[in-house]
Amino acid sequence: MTGAQREAAEPMFRKIAIFGVGLIGGSFALALKKAGAVAHIVGVGRSLRSLERAAELGIIDTFSTSPADAVAGADLVLIAAPVAQTGAILAAIRPHLQPGTVVTDAGSTKTDVVAAARAALGDKIACFVPGHPIAGREQNGPDAALVELYVGKKVVLAALPENDPADVERVAQAWRLCGAVIHALSAEEHDKVFAAVSHLPHLLAYALVDDIARKPHADLLFQYAASGFRDFTRIAGSSPEMWRDITLANQPAMLAELDAYLVQLGQLRTLLANRDGAAIEAVYANAQQARHEWISTIEAAEKQSRQGGD
Amino acid sequence: MTGAQREAAEPMFRKIAIFGVGLIGGSFALALKKAGAVAHIVGVGRSLRSLERAAELGIIDTFSTSPADAVAGADLVLIAAPVAQTGAILAAIRPHLQPGTVVTDAGSTKTDVVAAARAALGDKIACFVPGHPIAGREQNGPDAALVELYVGKKVVLAALPENDPADVERVAQAWRLCGAVIHALSAEEHDKVFAAVSHLPHLLAYALVDDIARKPHADLLFQYAASGFRDFTRIAGSSPEMWRDITLANQPAMLAELDAYLVQLGQLRTLLANRDGAAIEAVYANAQQARHEWISTIEAAEKQSRQGGD
Incomplete structure (x- = not known):
C-alpha cells in the first residue's frame, strides 16, 4: 500500500461519540462505519445493557459512562437520547468540549432543544448544530438499528446564527454519508x-x-x-x-x-x-385529491432518487 | 369420466348474479370460480365499460343491464354496488325473484340496508340475508379484484328473523369458499x-x-x-x-x-x-398497550389459521 493510498483511506472522522445507541444513534453508527467514514465510535448511555448489546452488534467500538472520556478527542458528538435529556447531556459534556468538536442532536423537536442548549452550553453554543433525522419507527434499542435506515430520508438541520458554516457542513456530510438528504429550516418552522x-x-x-x-x-x-x-x-x-x-x-x-x-x-x-352529503363529500374529495397528489410527488421523487443512485 | 365423477364435479351454484363487478363483487366471483363452486356468473351494473372489462378479465361469464334477465334462474344474487343504491336494486329485482333465489349484499352499513330492503322487498324480505365482508382497499373497479381478497378475512352476516337458516347457511358457504370466516352480529350491533x-x-x-x-x-x-x-x-x-x-x-x-x-x-x-406530562403519558401508554395486545391476538389467530390450512 502506498502512502497516497493510505491517505485516501483516512476516514473523515477519527472519533464519534454517540449518546443513545438505539434505533437512531445505532443506525447512524452502522451507516458511517459501512461508509468507512469513522475510525472509532464510542457509545454513551444510561443503560449498560444497551451499550453492551450495541458493542456486541458491532454498532460501537467501545462504550463509556463518562461524558468526559467519551467526548475527549471526538470530531463529532451525536445526542440521540430522549429529547428531555438533551440539556442535561450538554451540561455534562460542556466542561470537556475541545475546539474542533461539533455537537449535533436527533431530537424530534427543535425550539426546546435550542433553548436547553443555550442554557447548558452558554458561550460554547456555536459548536452545537441542531438536527432532526425524519426516520422514526416503533422499534427501539440497539437491535432495531439498521444500516439503511437513513437512505433517501430527510434530515432537517436547524442551524443557529452562531454556527460556523463549516461545522454545519460537517454534520450535513455525516448524514449524507448515511444516505440522507439535507433540508434547512429554522427551529420555529x-x-x-x-x-x-x-x-x-x-x-x-x-x-x-x-x-x-x-x-x-x-x-x-x-x-x-x-x-x-x-x-x-x-x-x-x-x-x-x-x-x-x-x-x-x-x-x-x-x-x-x-x-x-x-x-x-x-x-x-x-x-x-x-x-349534508354534498359538503361531507367535498371535504372527503379534497382530502383524497390532496393525498393523491402528495403520494404522486413522493413516488416521483423516490423514482428519481433511485435512478440517480444507479 | 363416470357418472359419479360428473356428479361430484357439479358446482354448488348454477348461476350467480353480481350487481357491481368491482373490487368486492369481482373478488367474490374470482374466488368462487377458482373453487369450482359456480357454473355461470352474470355481472350487472351501470357502467358498460366496467362490465366489459370484468368479462375481459374472466371475472364474469356474461353481463346484462336487465335485472330481470340477470336474476332469472340465479341461486344467489350479490349486491356489491355503492350502498346507497341497494334499495333501488332490490326494488328492480323484486318482481323477478323466484323461490330458491337467495339475495345478499356487501354493504359497509347494515341498519339502513335492512330498512331499504324491507321497503323494497316487502313480503319477499325473507330471501334477503344482509352481509358485510371486511376487506376494503382504496383501489376500485374490476382491475382491483383479487382471487385471494377474502382469504382469512371476516364476513359479518346480520341475519333477519325472517331468514330461513338454510338460506343464511348458503350465503355463509359461498363466503367460506372464498376463504372467509363467518361472524354473526345484529344490524344494530x-x-x-x-x-x-x-x-x-x-x-x-x-x-x-x-x-x-x-x-x-x-x-x-x-x-x-x-x-x-x-x-x-x-x-x-x-x-x-x-x-x-x-x-x-x-x-x-x-x-x-x-x-x-x-x-x-x-x-x-x-x-x-x-x-400534565404524567396524565398524557398514561393515555399514550394505555393506547400503546391495548394496541399491542390487539396486534398480538391478530397475529396469533393468523398463525393458527395458516397452520390449520396446511
Whole structure:
C-alpha cells in the first residue's frame, strides 16, 4: 500500500461519540462505519445493557459512562437520547468540549432543544448544530438499528446564527454519508411543520385507541378492527415516554394544531348532524385529491432518487 | 369420466348474479370460480365499460343491464354496488325473484340496508340475508379484484328473523369458499362496531388531510410528512362517494362515536394546556398497550389459521 493510498483511506472522522445507541444513534453508527467514514465510535448511555448489546452488534467500538472520556478527542458528538435529556447531556459534556468538536442532536423537536442548549452550553453554543433525522419507527434499542435506515430520508438541520458554516457542513456530510438528504429550516418552522404532520397525528391515534380501549365492549370492537384501523393507529404503537416528551416539548405548536383540528371536526359534526352529503363529500374529495397528489410527488421523487443512485 | 365423477364435479351454484363487478363483487366471483363452486356468473351494473372489462378479465361469464334477465334462474344474487343504491336494486329485482333465489349484499352499513330492503322487498324480505365482508382497499373497479381478497378475512352476516337458516347457511358457504370466516352480529350491533373501528377513523383521516391541504403553507407541510403520516392517512385515499354514503347511512352511530372522541380530545387538550406530562403519558401508554395486545391476538389467530390450512 502506498502512502497516497493510505491517505485516501483516512476516514473523515477519527472519533464519534454517540449518546443513545438505539434505533437512531445505532443506525447512524452502522451507516458511517459501512461508509468507512469513522475510525472509532464510542457509545454513551444510561443503560449498560444497551451499550453492551450495541458493542456486541458491532454498532460501537467501545462504550463509556463518562461524558468526559467519551467526548475527549471526538470530531463529532451525536445526542440521540430522549429529547428531555438533551440539556442535561450538554451540561455534562460542556466542561470537556475541545475546539474542533461539533455537537449535533436527533431530537424530534427543535425550539426546546435550542433553548436547553443555550442554557447548558452558554458561550460554547456555536459548536452545537441542531438536527432532526425524519426516520422514526416503533422499534427501539440497539437491535432495531439498521444500516439503511437513513437512505433517501430527510434530515432537517436547524442551524443557529452562531454556527460556523463549516461545522454545519460537517454534520450535513455525516448524514449524507448515511444516505440522507439535507433540508434547512429554522427551529420555529421545524416545530410548526412537525406539529401538523407528525406530532398531532400521534396524539390523535393514541386518543382513538385509548377511547376504544376504555369502552365496556372494547373486546368486541377490537375483534372487528381491520387493516384500515391497523394503519391508522400504527403510530399509537410508539414509545409513550418519548411521545410524552415530544408533546410537552412542542406544546405551543401542538395546541395550535389541535385547536385547528377541533374546529375542523366541529364543522364536520355540524355537516353530519345536518346530513349534508354534498359538503361531507367535498371535504372527503379534497382530502383524497390532496393525498393523491402528495403520494404522486413522493413516488416521483423516490423514482428519481433511485435512478440517480444507479 | 363416470357418472359419479360428473356428479361430484357439479358446482354448488348454477348461476350467480353480481350487481357491481368491482373490487368486492369481482373478488367474490374470482374466488368462487377458482373453487369450482359456480357454473355461470352474470355481472350487472351501470357502467358498460366496467362490465366489459370484468368479462375481459374472466371475472364474469356474461353481463346484462336487465335485472330481470340477470336474476332469472340465479341461486344467489350479490349486491356489491355503492350502498346507497341497494334499495333501488332490490326494488328492480323484486318482481323477478323466484323461490330458491337467495339475495345478499356487501354493504359497509347494515341498519339502513335492512330498512331499504324491507321497503323494497316487502313480503319477499325473507330471501334477503344482509352481509358485510371486511376487506376494503382504496383501489376500485374490476382491475382491483383479487382471487385471494377474502382469504382469512371476516364476513359479518346480520341475519333477519325472517331468514330461513338454510338460506343464511348458503350465503355463509359461498363466503367460506372464498376463504372467509363467518361472524354473526345484529344490524344494530354491526353499525355501532364499525362506526367505532372503521367509519370514524375514515372521517378523522379525511378531516386531517383536508385541514392540512387548506393551510396556506400546505406544500411545505406535505414536504415533511413521512411514513407515519402516510399510514395514518391511508384510508383518506378511499372513494369520497362511497364514504359519503357510509357516513350518511350510519349517521346516528357516527355522531355518537364522534362525540365520544371529541370529549376525549377535549380532555387531552386540557392536559396539554396544563402540561400534565404524567396524565398524557398514561393515555399514550394505555393506547400503546391495548394496541399491542390487539396486534398480538391478530397475529396469533393468523398463525393458527395458516397452520390449520396446511
